[in-house]
Amino acid sequence: MFKATVIIKRRPSILDPQGKAVEEGAKLLGFDNIDGTRIGKYVEFNIDAEDYDSAEKEVKEYAEKLLSNPIMEDFEFHLEEAK
Amino acid sequence: MKIKYGIVVFPGSNCDHDAYYVAKKIINEDSVFLWHKENDLQGSDVIILPGGFSYGDYLRTGAIAKFSPIMDSVIKFATNGGIVLGICNGFQILLETGLLPGVMLKNESLKFICKDVYLKVENKNTIFTNKISEDILKIPIAHGEGNYFADDKTLEELQENNQIVFQYSSPEGETTDKFNPNGSKLNIAGIVNKNGNVLGMMPHPERSSDSVLHKTDGIGIFRSITETIKSKLIEV
16 A cells, blocks of 8 residues: 655646735735745545556556646655555 | 437536526527436537536536546547537536647636626637627626636637637727736637537526526527537438
């Protein structure tokens, strides 16, 4: 059993109005030194696979086909054996 | 002879009955609901993916609906030249399936917008618009994620192939930023695929097709589809 965490980020070229709005909040709080806020998604799940390589292949496929949309998002993931 | 409109119902669809009503009662054609878990299109001549919030808009709008069993049949139908109209959430689903290019981002204002807007009919030479006489339509939008985005190359292609069908505009047809409600690239409100048999649009024609509501600018789209199919059936 493996534990996977996937982080989905908006591509740098894509506007993130949510990040922009949150940053407005930061300014209201007095954080004038905060810049470039971008909001993404964090997904974690367990995956039952024979070995690391096959788990990795499936996580990639899952992230490519469903968790992210390549037109506007990039993803990165971390995979480790579940304890 | 009547043609058959197939209205797909996903969990969370909420404009399915409006579309059914327009097809059945306003333009007097046959209409049938198609539950998303089935894969039989029941001999429909045209498929409508209706508005709503399929699967609660979780993950991304339309992202989960694209894997509903019925979508395999809809994709095959569309690939073989079948007529498919995606309205609002239906448009978002068409983008996720890749039947139409691009994605929807959150509205630039971050607000859900529900109001009548003016649309310039940019291309009247499509299955969906060939019976529309007006140059500008007034049709309501109701969405939080209707900010159409595609890369520059895709936008160029859309323009070159006349795939942009509706653009947000002024009542006179001016398509400037001022009349862009959600931040969409090129004021895009509706596009067709290259073959012209799949239309996605954010505004809701099914909400402006009954004279009881004192707005009927949406009816031309249903009339165009119906007449096109009927003329083809006669040719055969």
